[in-house]
Amino acid sequence: MDLRVEFAGLVLKNPIITASGTFGFGLEFSSFGDLKRLGGIVVKGLSLKPREGNAMPRIVETPCGMLNAIGIQNPGVEAFLKDKLPLLPWRETAIIANLYACSVEEFGDLAGVLSGEEGVAALEVNVSCPNVTHGGAAFGQDPAQITKATEAVKKRCGNKPVIVKLSPNVTDIAVCARAAEAGGADALSLINTLLGMAVDIKTRKPVLANVVGGLSGPAIKPVALRCVYQACRAVGIPVVGIGGIASAEDALEFITVGATAVEVGTANFLRPDQSFRIIDDLPRAMLKARAADMAELRGSLVLPGQ
Amino acid sequence: MVVRNCREVKVQSVRFLGTWDEASDFVELTLENPGWESYRPGQFAMLRPKHWGLELPWGRPFSISRLDAETLTVFFQVIGRGTSRLARLNPGDEVVVWGPLGNGFSAPPETPTLLLAGGMGIAPFRGYIENHPTPEFLRLFFAHRVPLANYPYLAMAEKVRAEAMQEHTPEDLPRIIERIRELMDENHGGIALACGPTPFMRTIQEHAVAGGLRAELSLEKSMACGVGACLGCVCKNGEGKHVQVCARGPVFQADAVQL
Structure with a gap:
């Protein structure tokens, strides 16, 4: 069965991409599956300078999910290009760099560093950083800032497709989706984590050192699906669905509401070969959905009364 | 070179080594060898029973207590939701095991x-x-x-x-x-x-x-991936930099880690 998907100038073998922060730099998983079989790999969030990230504890398991507050610990974009990218099978699978910055200028600079790199297939822009220069509200919650950050990346990215990754912690996801489209985004990916919290009643302290963290995993899938559905109706650019996808059936739900591809995140922790197993399972799930190919399934949602 | 993998193996035995009180049990869990020829003592394995649904999404890390040609044994104390479920496994149940992990x-x-x-x-x-x-x-x-x-x-x-x-x-x-x-x-x-x-x-x-x-020193942390990807189990090394306990440890030179 032909599982290929094409969007924003990318041609993927299948619609299964591993999500940023859950698959390291890919190399950590090379003994559990052939990385070349993945539709794509979004690497750990990259910043201009190395970041040590937050204090411990950083993660906690929650019912059907987890909270994390890693704080974008990463070796910096230069170390990624020098030490990690050459080891990745970038000729065979799309390596997508995830950009993390706290100002519009930094986003532009990061895009500039990556623009000439042959091994980088696309840029995913993480607009969820608390923006200190704009009163602490996260970038991703301010449509005007989303547009500006997108424009800054588009200006410096060369010919790399730009995917803007949206936060669900907003009143209206459609407004944010349109803001990214207005900034020139080639595609959107959503959702990032939902802001959450856990408390240890014995110590009466927050479990996470950062107090709050991002909720991910199957627990958030219904929210993610609703956001992807709304975003797909709001914009004309392709959408990559993210949020709690743990099976081939989950992936097809997102494609049915309009996603072109999906990212698998927390499910990579169920077992390290889970993304490969989802790919193996896609043809069976496609038969179940009576879909001939991905293009036919995409956005084929049948609404009440249709 | 020890090659790591991820396999589904069957439980061979669950042995309780004695009970201190009703709340805490000491369990020796023996599984089929997941195809590992050898390991370095001090390395660990991630275990997640196949029948676990999505409620507990993480595997659980355990030091490898024994490995022979036929079996892999881990030893743990029942502490939380994961270990209490692992203690209720029966012979023949399937467990997803990935490893051997870490340095030893x-x-x-x-x-x-x-x-x-x-x-x-x-x-x-x-x-x-x-x-x-x-x-x-x-x-x-x-x-x-x-x-x-x-x-x-x-x-x-x-x-x-x-x-x-x-x-x-x-x-x-x-x-x-x-x-x-x-x-x-x-x-x-x-x-x-x-x-x-x-x-x-x-x-x-x-x-x-x-x-x-x-x-x-061999460190213990709760882990999500066990392979160095999630950065949830870090400690500080001698220079104060965060390093993954799962991938850069769990064994550290005493002067190269902050406890």
């Missing part, structure tokens, strides 16, 4: 080697003793709170020179610390390997660093 302890031959185990920290030393090229150079010290029958100690004490001290009261603690220091001093020129609760490890680290003694 040094095992220099013909070197006086002091094994310092605190409570559940005894788990990796069972396989260490069984795999060591010159076990006559090993000496085991075991500090514990619950009775010895809850641990695989006696089987280990048959193979190497061993002693155990139980902490019954707070007054026992300084005596245990003093004994650890004595043993480390006697072992000068050799190596000390430690696994146990953080205060126990701090005692060993402080004494090793102060005396310039060679020591390795």
